[in-house]
Amino acid sequence: MGLFLLWFFFGIGVIIQGVYLLVIFGRTAWFKSSGKSSKTNIPEEGVTVLVAAHNEFQNLKVLIPKLFEQDYPKFDVMIVNDRSTDRTKRLLEEMMEIYPKLRSVTVKYTPNHVTPKKFAMTLGIKVAKNDVILLTDADCMPSSDQWIRKMTAPIREDGKTFSIGYSGYQTKSGLLNKWIQFETVLTALFYLSFGLWKAPFMGVGRNLCYRKSFFLEAKAFKGFWHLEGGDDDLFVNNYATGKNSAIVIDPEATTVSIPKETWKEYLVQKKRHLHAGKYYRGEDKRKIGLFSLSHALFWIGGLGLLIYFGIGQQWEQFLIVFGIILLRSIFVWNIFSAAAKKIQGSTPPMNVLVNDFLYLAYFWVLGSVSYQSKDIQWK
Structure with a gap:
């Protein structure tokens, strides 16, 4: 049952992330005037x-x-x-x-x-x-x-x-x-x-x-x-x-x-x-939430499968999961680089792959704290 859930999480994450990266974010990354x-x-x-x-x-x-x-x-x-x-x-x-x-x-x-x-x-x-x-x-x-x-x-x-x-x-x-x-x-x-x-x-x-x-x-x-x-x-x-x-x-x-x-x-x-995102329209909250949820499912499922297959020395399955994670990482890096070049004319150093993983903590921890916070200030 545990292995099934890991594959389920990973599969859902891969599909939704693929849609966001290629279909949605690609509109900006490959924008043509x-x-x-x-x-x-x-x-x-x-x-x-x-x-x-x-x-x-x-x-x-x-x-x-x-x-x-x-x-x-x-x-x-x-x-x-x-x-x-x-x-x-x-x-x-x-x-x-x-x-x-x-x-x-x-x-x-x-x-x-x-x-x-x-x-x-x-x-x-x-x-x-x-x-x-x-x-x-x-x-x-x-x-x-x-x-x-x-x-x-x-x-x-x-x-x-x-x-x-x-x-x-x-x-x-x-x-x-x-x-x-x-x-x-x-x-x-x-x-x-x-x-x-x-x-x-x-x-x-x-x-x-x-x-x-x-x-x-x-x-x-x-x-x-x-x-x-x-x-x-x-x-x-x-x-x-x-x-x-x-x-x-x-x-x-x-x-x-x-x-x-x-x-x-x-x-x-x-x-x-x-x-401020707390007060967005429901459909717009879902746009961000679905990306973040699929991002979490991708990493939770992917890392869970790598650990499971690594411990069990099932290297063929391990390489399949690792290959999918690597392929997504290549897409992420290329889309971020292309988007930065398109919108600001240069690609700043972003540590894209490391920060993509750290986004898990950023969204789910800081996002949750900000959602509940009442001590918000401008200056």
Whole structure:
């Protein structure tokens, strides 16, 4: 009976993992651009780049000049100064004298019934000059001077409401950074691939674009004002569809963020991100859950069979199981490498095969803790 269960677990895991890796994630890994260039007969629509910042003096000092290097004729930058106690206010005043298209609004306090970032973002969106809103964070940098043009094109030119892009992290030395690179690409494989499949379920606020008019009409944060986080993925989860959304896969349309330097900082960040998943639609929870369950069944069944056949010196069966595990590992490595190259133009060191195994603990331990947690914070 035990051997049957191990084969059953392993078989189910192999089949479902194969579907995810080849059919779903393959959409991103082997994505081919349509080759369409921007439509030249459409007037350039104004864009507002929106950044909500709390005590981000050092990052804003670098980000603001970088934003004004963008090769796009009609845009402004709105910085929401959210209760900052550092030199942010003085910096913005100085920068506004240098950059006429830089604007700011200050949040002095947050009402009790809302969370700080959602309140800051809502205020910024309400006073934004343009209807096309492009979001990023203070610690993010556009990967090229074409970022605004390419991220907003589906909305400006194709009538979409949402434009969902990729945001990666700087490559640094150390095991933590390799894990961050791996987990970021894996997350992107989920939301970019399902988006390409006309079933979008999340986006990242570090690189997300939508229309102000839709946001205000939908009262976009209604229902999850009280949640820390979710201003990006829950908004997309609630309102994005296959018809009103577009996925932008282009290395020139990405942003790059500063990664966490310590495991403690990283775990606090991921707790907030994973907690938002608790409020996804049921069908979207199942998309992630089925992958993670099949991933666990694959490794539990596979390792169990290797141990069983190894102890019993049944080397023919041992080699069959080992060969299947090796084949999946080759697919995983190739898909992750191809996806990273496709979406960000390079393949960062990710320790793909080791981190693929460690994902078991990440999802089932940290995911469970985050799901139950009530002490989630932004800043």
